[in-house]
Amino acid sequence: MSITTEQSDDGSTLTIHIQGRFDFSSHQAFRHSYEGADSSITRYVIDMSETTYLDSSALGMLLLLRDYAGGEKSDVRIVNCNGDVRRILTISNFEQLFQIDD
Amino acid sequence: MTTDAAFGNGPLRILIAEDNHSDRMILHAILTRQGHEVVMATDGMEAVEAFHREAPQMVLLDAMMPRMDGLEAAREIKAAAGEQLVPIIFLTSLSDPESLASCLEVGGDDFLSKPYNRVILRAKINAFRRMRELHQSLQNERDRTHQRNEQMLHEQEMARRVFDNIAHRGCLGAENIRYEASPMSIFNGDVLFASPKPSGGVHLFVGDFTGHGLPAAIGAVPLAEIFYGMTAKGFAISDILREMNRKMQAILPTGVFCCAAMVDLNLKSGHAEVWNGGLPSGYLLRHDGSRDELRSRHLPLGILPADRFSAACERHAMEVGEHLLLCSDGVMESVNREGEMFGEDRILEVLAGGGTPSDVFERLRGAVRSFAEGVGSEDDITILDVAMAEESLLEAVEPEVLPDTGAGPLDWEMTYELRNETLARFNPVPLLLHICMDVPGLRLFSGELYTIITELFNNALEHGVLRLPSSLKDSPAGFSRYYSERERLLGEIRHGAVSIRLEHRPDPQRRGGRLLIRVEDSGDGFSGEALSQSLAHNGLSGRGLALVRQLCNNVRLCGKGNCIEAEFVWHAGRGESRSGVSEEGNSHE
Secondary structure, eight states: EEEEEEOOOOOOOEEEEEEEEEEEGGGHHHHHHTSSSSTOOOOOEOOOEEEEEEOHHHHHHHHHHHHHGGGGHOOOOOHOOHHHHHHHHTTGGGGGSEEEEE | OHHHHHHHSSSOEEEEEEEEEHHHHHHHHHHHHOEEEEEEESSSHHHHHHHHOOSSSSEESSSSOOSSOHHHHHHHHHHHHHSSSSOOOEEEOOOHHEEEEHHHHHTTTTTSHHHHHHHHOOOOOHHHHHHHHHHHHHHHHHHHHHHHHHHHHHHHHHHHHHHHHTTTTSTTTTTEEEEEETTTTGTTTEEEEEEEEEESSSEEEEEEEEHHHHHHHHHHHHHHHHHHHHHHTTHHHHHHHHHHHHHHHHHHHHTEEEEEEEEEEOOOOOOOOEEBSSSOEEEEETTTSOOOEEEOOOOOOOOGGGGGGGOOOEEEOOTTEEEEEEEEEEHHHHHHTOOOOOOHHHHHHHHOOOOOOOGHHHHHHHHHHTTTTTTGGGGGGGEEEEOOOOOGGGGOOOOOOOOOOOOOSSSSSEEEEEEEHHOOOOHOOOOOHHHHHTTGGGGGGHHHHHHHHHHHHHIIIIIIIIIGGGGGSSHHHHHHHHHHHHHHHHHHSSSSSSEEEEEEEEEESSSEEEEEEEEEEEOOOOOOHHHHHHOOOOOSSSSSHHHHHHSSSSSETTTTTTTTEEEEEEEETOOOOOOOOOOOOOTOO
16 A cells, blocks of 8 residues: 655645555555645545555545545545445445545 | 663673583683673583573583583473573584584574683673563563453453443344344444334344444444434434434544444335445345345435435335345455455355345355355454344334333323424424323334324424425425425524424223324414315325324314314224224325
8 A cells, every 4th residue: 555645736736646455554644645735735636546445444534534625615536446446435425525536 | 671771781690501610610700700690510411400490591501511411401491491582602612514503403592612702702691681681572562462462352342241232132033134243243343233113113223333443333332222212212214313323423533434224124014114324235135036226325324414414215115025135345345365355246146046035144144154264254244134024023022112110101281382493493203202102001102103293293384384385296396396495494484383282091991092192383274175185185295194194093173274183092002003094095096
């Protein structure tokens, strides 16, 4: 598992790439990825193109990010999910809370 | 942890085994001068004896000695030392690699060549002293971990018993219910509840908290309390779900929630109401081999605030002998030796495998067990299977009714009036139901009473106070407009009142009684014609009063048409309470 981030040129968007399994062991790294970022960030993109697996604690972490990003007013998108990851997000009905683009 | 200084300088007890007298004396002199306590032996046999007697912390051993040589002595000393690290340094003038290697093979740790050099000897002793200390602290750590683990298992066992007392008092043992759940599954965050409803039928619940261990287990207790408490009081599935969600959202930190599915199995009407929030799809297994998927349509419990939470259930008709299957994601995620996951496809394979609906549970359980054999993940698996059954089946199961002491109120009346903005904010039904439930024996009818009071209250609120015309509901589009209008009007409500009067009289033989429910609103009233019209109505509206009419012995409009009075006659021992109901509200359907 590794997590890398990248900030858009205008400084408003933080893209978080998650490689490998996204589970409880990623907890610290995932939090650091956005808590340590610039205050100019208003928009978050979780890139799951290289995420192989997602468990329920990862869902919890996504909720924490959502809270951090402003809860109801947050702008968090989840992009490039593979089938398994997408299935878990769908079962949990997370499209009601996040914008999910396949 | 001992500091390096204390550790580096403190005296050691060192055993010297050396048959050569002058060598022995030289070593003795060096070590004593360096502050160590020295124990002497002149051959291997003596060395082993001295080791047992004096328990030295380090041994200097001549390889070649009479009676028992150093190699054999080293073997015995190492065996006697057990888990203790007692470094053995061979004293030797040998230099051929094979002899040196055999010293290490029997357990020696190092060599010291003759003639002895005090600087090297001191360095070696210090190096081994550090190694000993490291070894010791590792062992202490290991023992402490072991001890903590024991303690944790013990605490978990205690916690599990407490939890079992709370969670497993329901009807999981009923004939039509089968389940798979490891005894310690609570520490994987899995919960499983089943409880008979006072009005007949069963509530079932499968939940899976995020995470593992104590944090996952802790939310289960309030969840169980709500499930069993509210089911026993006759609350409907949607009320229970809303309360669970509210409670979970209030007490769990963000990021911890509970994926869950809840089922209201109505044996009387042959229906299952299903709510699934975040659990893998459940399945309804039909007699003809087909199946309905019970998909997750909601967010898990504990995420959404109350005003955004939806407790909407799907309703499925079920015939006797058809089964409903639910499982936690542990089933899909159980892995085999190759690290493959069981996956949805294998579940579907089992479901498609033929056989009757009642075979599926055993086949699924068997398939998951043999798939994950030897991996030890079976602790994570929770499967629930429930069959639609004849109503009589549950008669064997006592509904969890708080013991009727017979001391409750039998002869009473009360009036409860909600006014103005309170009408928009507060649902009085559970409170009123709670009061009725204090009547000994009436608890068995909580389902019916809940419906009656709810329908009458909603009728008074929507048509009387808010003046919503029920004709609005006659088309599907109007139906949803009706509810958005209702929301809007409730938001604007400033004046108005709904008064609910409850009156209970026991029957003379004390084998039941008569509950009068009178609901009056501040509206203009509607004509008796409107009442009978709506009862015979064939559209989407008018269901509420028709339902009340079916459940009650007598329903009449009074006052200027702004008041409805319904009479509910009940007899201890269910089943005969509603004779003589002639109007069949849905005979037109």
